[in-house]
Amino acid sequence: MGRGLFFLPGLWLLVVAQSLAGTPLQVSLQARAQQPGEVMLLTVNLEEPVLSLTGQAFGNEIHFFPTDDLTVWQALIGVDVEVEAGEYTIEMTVVDPMGEQARHCHTLEINEKTFPTRYLTLPKKFVDPPESVQRRIAAEAEEMKQIFLTVSDKRLWDGTFIRPVPGKVISAFGKRSVLNGQPRGRHSGVDLRAPMGTPVKAPAAGLVVLAKELYFSGNCVIIDHGLGLYSIMAHLSEFRVKPGDMVERGQVVALSGKSGRVEGPHLHWSVRLCNARVDPMALLGISSGKPLTRTLGAVRDSK
Numbered sequence: 509m510g511r512g513l514f515f516l517p518g519l520w521l522l523v524v525a526q527s528l529a530g531t532p533l534q535v536s537l538q539a540r541a542q543q544p545g546e547v548m549l550l551t552v553n554l555e556e557p558v559l560s561l562t563g564q565a566f567g568n569e570i571h572f573f574p575t576d577d578l579t580v581w582q583a584l585i586g587v588d589v590e591v592e593a594g595e596y597t598i599e600m601t602v603v604d605p606m607g608e609q610a611r612h613c614h615t616l617e618i619n620e621k622t623f624p625t626r627y628l629t630l631p632k633k634f635v636d637p638p639e640s641v642q643r644r645i646a647a648e649a650e651e652m653k654q655i656f657l658t659v660s661d662k663r664l665w666d667g668t669f670i671r672p673v674p675g676k677v678i679s680a681f682g683k684r685s686v687l688n689g690q691p692r693g694r695h696s697g698v699d700l701r702a703p704m705g706t707p708v709k710a711p712a713a714g715l716v717v718l719a720k721e722l723y724f725s726g727n728c729v730i731i732d733h734g735l736g737l738y739s740i741m742a743h744l745s746e747f748r749v750k751p752g753d754m755v756e757r758g759q760v761v762a763l764s765g766k767s768g769r770v771e772g773p774h775l776h777w778s779v780r781l782c783n784a785r786v787d788p789m790a791l792l793g794i795s796s797g798k799p800l801t802r803t804l805g806a807v808r809d810s811k
Contacts, residue, residue, distance in 0.1 A: 533602070535614065540790055543621040544592075545682050547781060547790040548585040552600070555579065559607065563600040565616070566591060568782040570600070571735040573663045584737065584794075586781030589682050589694055593620035623682035623694065630769060635687045641723060648722050655717055655730060656738060656780045664734035665712035667757060669791050672708050672741055673764060673775050675701030681787035696785045697740065697778025702764035704745060704773040710755040711739050711777075711788075719747045719762075725776070726768020729761050736782035743770050 533555075539548040550570070552561060557578040563570030565585050572583040585598075598614045637645060679699035685692040702708070710731055717738075718730040725742035729749065732738055745765025755761055766773040779788045 533612075535600075535612075537616075538794060540794065541619070541621075542587075542617060543619050544587055545589040545621070545785070545787045545790065546587045547779075547786050547794050548587065549794050550583045550585055550598070552581045553579060554581075554602075557605065559603040559605060561600065561602055563598065565598045566596060566784065568784065569659070569736075570598075571659065571782070573735065584735075584781055584791075586784030586786040587618060588784040588786070589623075589696065590785075591618055593618055621682075623684060624680070625686060626679065626683040626695065627686045628688075630687055630771065632688070635690065637723070645723050648724075651718075652730075655732075656783045658732075659736040659782065660715070660732055660734050662734050664714045664732065664754075665737070665757070667712070669711045670709065670757060671700070671792065672711050672739075672777055673700050673702045673706050675706070675775070677701075677789070678774060681789065694785075697742075697776050698788055700775045700777060702773060702775040704763075704765055706764040706773075706775070707760045708741050708744065708762040708764055708775055710757055710759045710761050711791075712757045714739070714755060716749045716751055716753045716755060716761070719750050722768065724769045726770070727762070727765065728768075731755060731761070736780075738780045739788075740776075740778045740780070742776040742778075743768050743774065745773075 534553040536551045537548055539546050552572070561572045561581045563572065563583065566587060570583045570585060572581045574581050596616050596618060598616055600612045602610050602612065604610070677698050678701050679695060681695060681698050683695040685695060712733050714731040714733040716729060717732045718728065720728065722728050727744035727747065728740065728742045729744065729747065730738055730740050741762060743765055744762040744767060746763040748763070749755060749761045764773055764775045777788050779786050779791055
């Protein structure tokens with residue numbers, strides 16, 4: 509559990525070196541791009557161990573975890589799909605072995621990204637649900653909200669993330685939906701090709717916090733990977749786990765299907781990172797050792 513599982517030599521962009529309360533540090537950032545919907549890996553290297561490292565970005569807490577080397581701390585940062593282009597501040601607070609605190613800030617530029625629009629025709633009951641199910645829909649939305657607002661204090665994943673099914677992406681993340689001619693919200697995950705009954709695997713280790721049938725998502729499994737990171741798999745046909753089960757990466761948790769608001773079998777996979785809606789494929793890219801798609805601009809020190 510303590511390994512620096514995201515430490516990928518050759519993929520780091522040096523950001524800045526500074527001295528905090530007598531403890532020099534280096535900060536580096538890895539990501540596919542500096543755009544909405546992306547996952548960023550922040551790594552802090554110090555010359556000596558510290559008691560704690562905390563932070564904030566985009567209005568959310570940054571949950572750092574130490575690696576085997578206690579002078580190296582890492583954290584995943586999610587850039588929500590609706591974040592606007594502009595400059596944002598990454599704040600960090602270091603507590604050194606003497607108990608002294610030091611605050612450090614960086615300015616991070618987020619570039620604009622244009623997402624496509626998808627047009628879907630669905631049965632009227634899914635686009636305009638009847639009054640009889642409105643209470644159920646509201647209760648399910650509140651249940652999901654409370655799940656994603658819960659941040660467990662332990663990192664449960666260990667190693668790289670994998671695709672839950674091998675099928676290709678058939679509907680990309682971030683698309684704006686128009687349902688039966690009515691504009692709706694963005695696609696908060698990816699749809700992966702998965703014929704009926706395809707084994708759905710856990711992308712990484714974690715705790716199953718939900719396995720139930722929902723009005724819109726159909727049969728749905730949610731896995732808490734720890735530190736505010738969740739995987740959601742929807743439109744399933746059968747469950748292979750129940751709430752409270754601990755699962756390992758690659759363990760079959762369900763079979764794919766077409767339950768909920770869909771017309772054909774596939775797997776919808778979405779990821780929440782400290783309640784930010786991020787592209788699951790960005791999480792795979794940042795943890796697989798693949799080259800960056802472009803060179804990132806430097807994060808500027810604003811101490």
